[in-house]
Amino acid sequence: MNGADRWADLNKLLTRPGKITGPGFEPDPALLDFLQNDARVLCVGAGGLGCELLKDLALQGFGNIDVIDMDTIDVSNLNRQFLFRMKDVGKSKAEVAAERIMQRVEGVTVTPHFCRIEEKPMEFYEQFHILVLGLDSLEARRFMNQVACSFLEYDDEGNPDMSTIKPMVDGGTEGLKGHARVILPGVTPCFECTLWLFPPQTKFPLCTLAETPRSPAHCIEYAHLIQWQQERAGDEFDTDNEEHMRWVYEKALKRAEHFGIQGVTWQLTGGVVKNIIPAIASTNAIIAAACALETLKLITMCSTGINNYMMYVGADGVYTHTVAYERDPACTVCSSSVPFEVASTDALQQVIDALVADKTLGANLSAPSISHGAENLYMRGVLEEATHENLSKPIGELVEAGGVIQVNDKKLVSTMRVKLKYSDLASMQQ
Amino acid sequence: MIKLFSVKEKQKKEAAAANGKGVKQSAGELRLQKDISELNLQKGMSIRFPEGKDKLLHFEITMKPDEGIYKGGTFTFDFVIATSYPHDAPKVKCKTKVFHPNIDLEGNVCLNILREDWKPVLSINSVIYGLQFLFLDPNPEDPLNKEAAEMQKNNPRQFESNVQASIMRGHHINGHYFPPCK
Numbered sequence: 001m002n003g004a005d006r007w008a009d010l011n012k013l014l015t016r017p018g019k020i021t022g023p024g025f026e027p028d029p030a031l032l033d034f035l036q037n038d039a040r041v042l043c044v045g046a047g048g049l050g051c052e053l054l055k056d057l058a059l060q061g062f063g064n065i066d067v068i069d070m071d072t073i074d075v076s077n078l079n080r081q082f083l084f085r086m087k088d089v090g091k092s093k094a095e096v097a098a099e100r101i102m103q104r105v106e107g108v109t110v111t112p113h114f115c116r117i118e119e120k121p122m123e124f125y126e127q128f129h130i131l132v133l134g135l136d137s138l139e140a141r142r143f144m145n146q147v148a149c150s151f152l153e154y155d156d157e158g159n160p161d162m163s164t165i166k167p168m169v170d171g172g173t174e175g176l177k178g179h180a181r182v183i184l185p186g187v188t189p190c191f192e193c194t195l196w197l198f199p200p201q202t203k204f205p206l207c208t209l210a211e212t213p214r215s216p217a218h219c220i221e222y223a224h225l226i227q228w229q230q231e232r233a234g235d236e237f238d239t240d241n242e243e244h245m246r247w248v249y250e251k252a253l254k255r256a257e258h259f260g261i262q263g264v265t266w267q268l269t270g271g272v273v274k275n276i277i278p279a280i281a282s283t284n285a286i287i288a289a290a291c292a293l294e295t296l297k298l299i300t301m302c303s304t305g306i307n308n309y310m311m312y313v314g315a316d317g318v319y320t321h322t323v324a325y326e327r328d329p330a331c332t333v334c335s336s337s338v339p340f341e342v343a344s345t346d347a348l349q350q351v352i353d354a355l356v357a358d359k360t361l362g363a364n365l366s367a368p369s370i371s372h373g374a375e376n377l378y379m380r381g382v383l384e385e386a387t388h389e390n391l392s393k394p395i396g397e398l399v400e401a402g403g404v405i406q407v408n409d410k411k412l413v414s415t416m417r418v419k420l421k422y423s424d425l426a427s428m429q430q
Numbered sequence: 431m432i433k434l435f436s437v438k439e440k441q442k443k444e445a446a447a448a449n450g451k452g453v454k455q456s457a458g459e460l461r462l463q464k465d466i467s468e469l470n471l472q473k474g475m476s477i478r479f480p481e482g483k484d485k486l487l488h489f490e491i492t493m494k495p496d497e498g499i500y501k502g503g504t505f506t507f508d509f510v511i512a513t514s515y516p517h518d519a520p521k522v523k524c525k526t527k528v529f530h531p532n533i534d535l536e537g538n539v540c541l542n543i544l545r546e547d548w549k550p551v552l553s554i555n556s557v558i559y560g561l562q563f564l565f566l567d568p569n570p571e572d573p574l575n576k577e578a579a580e581m582q583k584n585n586p587r588q589f590e591s592n593v594q595a596s597i598m599r600g601h602h603i604n605g606h607y608f609p610p611c612k
Contacts, residue, residue: 138514192457196550198517202547206540207532207572229536332460369467374455375484381467382476386483406460414458414492415464 007032010061013302022301031300036107041298042128043067044117044144046093048279049134049171051083052288054097057132058105062079065101066128068113068120069094079182080281085215117143125166126406132295133170134288138198141170145183145191152185154336159185167298171291173283180290180306182298185334188308194330201275215327216256216263220272225228239274248273277405283314330414336418337404344396344422348378351395354378355407355418364416368409372399400426443502458515462486465554487511490525491558495565499590503528503597503611507539507561509554519548519582520557526611529596529603531579539564540574577604 014031046069083100094112101110154163177301209222249269256264297305310322356362370377378387407416474494487524510521523537532540573579581589595601596608
């Protein structure tokens with residue numbers, strides 16, 4: 001569609017007041033201009049959800065989209081990752097997807113990044129107004145969640161500073177089920193606050209696998225987990241190695257015959273070992289549409305967004321339900337850190353004593369352990385000896401000004417985050 | 431909901447990213463720091479971090495049961511924690527060869543909370559309690575080492591003397607040698 005008509009519907013949404021608009025929404029033609037020229041959105045993942053998301057975002061008027069994916073196109077992707085063709089097999093998903101979207105949707109710039117999300121510096125993520133996730137793993141979501149939350153700052157009253165909120169929209173699908181959620185760090189629960197929502201992997205008891213297998217999956221897991229290390233110890237099992245997979249398949253087949261179990265197939269072996277749940281194109285389309293819509297709402301405020309988690313179950317008709325999950329006030333990733341002032345020349349022991357003596361913070365501390373990032377500065381118990389020498393070091397040598405330390409204590413229900421301010425270096429900080 | 435973007439001003443650029451922020455360790459490691467700081471090692475137990483005090487994802491725990499038929503033995507377990515912790519359970523293997531119905535000769539351990547019953551609220555302490563329990567109350571009903579289970583069920587005395595002999599002096603049982611592990 002070309003000409004003035006192209007954005008007619010979007011213009012109606014963005015230039016008229018209405019009953020469904022978000023708080024503070026001001027109808028303005030500049031909103032469309034912002035969407036097309038200034039808004040920067042990062043689509044994380046260019047797979048099943050990513051292809052749908054990129055198409056939806058581009059057709060919705062986003063003019064500048066970046067996409068990041070470390071994967072290359074596989075033949076098995078082609079049934080649902082509709083931006084890819086047979087001739088693209090082996091190429092970068094991000095690069096091919098970006099090119100296809102730009103060919104088909106006029107006026108949009110899609111910038112591909114063919115790399116791991118961990119390889120990009122924070123400055124890269126900083127430049128985007130919003131992050132949209134189309135991922136399939138817990139690890140990648142947790143990483144992106146930490147990225148989004150790391151920009152968050154709180155004021156002295158413990159309220160989130162709105163200008164530091166990096167909004168994130170997360171989609172996920174598994175067979176006929178899916179979810180779309182909006183994460184506003186500091187306002188809505190972050191991924192870590194609700195880690196328990198993530199479905200656990202089905203795991204069979206080892207003794208069942210060893211002694212009383214009842215299903216073809218039991219036989220496959222036995223070959224994979226037990227027989228492999230009995231017969232091929234030292235040989236690292238690799239799910240991408242066809243010979244390895246065939247070995248497991250054949251062992252599982254023999255075991256199934258021995259126990260009179262039917263149904264061990266090559267396909268099921270792959271499914272069980274790689275924990276594959278069939279991907280369904282329609283589920284991806286529905287979830288991606290919901291995510292793209294939430295992205296548009298957040299960027300323009302043309303409507304209130306979902307609060308804050310929508311689940312979709314395709315097996316029971318088109319059933320959706322939205323739940324307002326609550327933040328975990330003690331979340332180790334998005335909770336506010338408590339400011340605490342010491343002198344940079346104070347020894348770590350003095351800082352610990354001051355924390356314990358503090359009227360409010362000290363109430364839940366008896367014998368705290370202190371870490372800074374991955375570095376354990378002083379640990380009680382098993383690592384006491386290894387960290388003891390740090391007690392006499394000046395805190396300024398161990399933690400940078402404004403740095404956040406993690407305080408663990410048996411009296412604390414969860415980790416307390418403390419942001420150190422150095423009184424003697426006050427002029428150098430804000 | 432809140433108004434996140436002021437379109438007219440466009441978003442102010444902040445140099446915050448360079449300000450020492452960023453993802454320095456996984457959320458799984460943060461949680462593990464808490465677990466390790468709260469570790470409750472009872473008498474006779476010890477822990478070792480082969481890769482140093484700041485690499486908590488891999489460690490070994492040694493325990494010496496002070497009662498039950500495994501009394502007097504020293505057993506070392508290797509713990510590997512994935513960055514997906516605590517969503518995924520620790521991977522635990524017994525490095526000491528032991529004649530036990532729930533531990534096989536490769537060191538695989540059949541403990542429900544390590545697999546089907548793992549929950550993110552459980553901790554390293556829970557796993558250690560579970561392992562201690564295995565030594566106090568080996569369960570022959572759901573075995574991983576079938577021979578050990580059958581002996582325990584059919585001839586508890588022989589089972590006990592075999593276990594003690596293997597711990598104290600080293601012992602051959604059904605063609606497998608179990609070195610001493612006092």
